[in-house]
């Protein structure tokens with residue numbers, strides 16, 4: 001076996017990545033992939049945050065573009081994939097990160113609340129994987145698909161997230177089956193399961209609790225359970241995604257890496 005030189009294990013020069021989600025964990029992932037040399041296409045719904053993140057990363061000298069996309073809308077995802085191929089000439093890495101986690105107890109949850117979470121978190125992963133894997137198979141040079149699940153894909157982190165937990169268990173099941181399907185094409189499919197990460201989404205959840213729910217108390221309780229005694233940062237996830245996107249993880253597919261400061265141990 002040939003040993004790839006150490007400095008090439010995390011080098012993504014010449015590769016193109018799509019990252020869904022422009023802030024929080026999405027920013028951390030886009031930053032690390034772009035720093036490693038990849039062309040990065042950022043896809044998110046919010047135009048303002050797309051422009052802000054893209055401008056920031058370009059100012060660091062990285063190759064970054066964006067396409068406004070709602071991952072739950074098929075025509076948006078088709079357009080994202082087409083514009084990435086047009087701008088960068090192909091796709092090597094897809095990171096399915098965009099997701100929502102509104103806290104709502106089931107007895108207060110509407111059908112629309114349930115459908116929205118499943119549409120973005122699970123159908124969005126399906127749509128992006130469908131159109132990107134089609135391109136990767138055609139290109140014939142393999143690829144990496146990395147799905148951001150959650151510790152909630154394995155065990156509930158707090159009440160009020162039943163719809164979210166259903167979606168994330170779904171993404172984990174989807175990841176394993178897709179890994180099996182795409183292995184003959186040298187497309188490796190893995191998942192990263194974050195614990196509590198400080199992001200705009202978590203801050204929003206803390207700031208707008210459902211009636212009768214003391215979100216600060218829930219979050220305080222969650223924090224005291226973390227063996228590392230701190231919330232994670234987006235870069236804690238970005239670094240693990242970089243590991244899966246490069247050659248360090250050359251013999252991994254169908255795996256889920258838990259990045260939670262040890263919280264699942266408690």
Ligand SMILES: NC(=O)c1ccc[n+]([C@@H]2O[C@H](COP(=O)([O-])OP(=O)(O)OC[C@H]3O[C@@H](n4cnc5c(N)ncnc54)[C@H](O)[C@@H]3O)[C@@H](O)[C@H]2O)c1
Nearest residue numbers: 021022023024025044045070071098099150196197199201
């Ligand atoms: N933050 C955490 O503690 C945590 C823990 C476990 C898993 N996760 C997962 O990590 C991912 C990112 O979480 P975050 O905390 O960074 O969230 P965030 O709310 O801070 O950012 C989410 C990003 O996704 C984008 N987005 C939302 N809906 C979209 C849609 N329909 N189409 C396209 N883009 C859309 C938003 O515009 C935003 O850029 C999610 O899948 C989430 O479930 C987060």
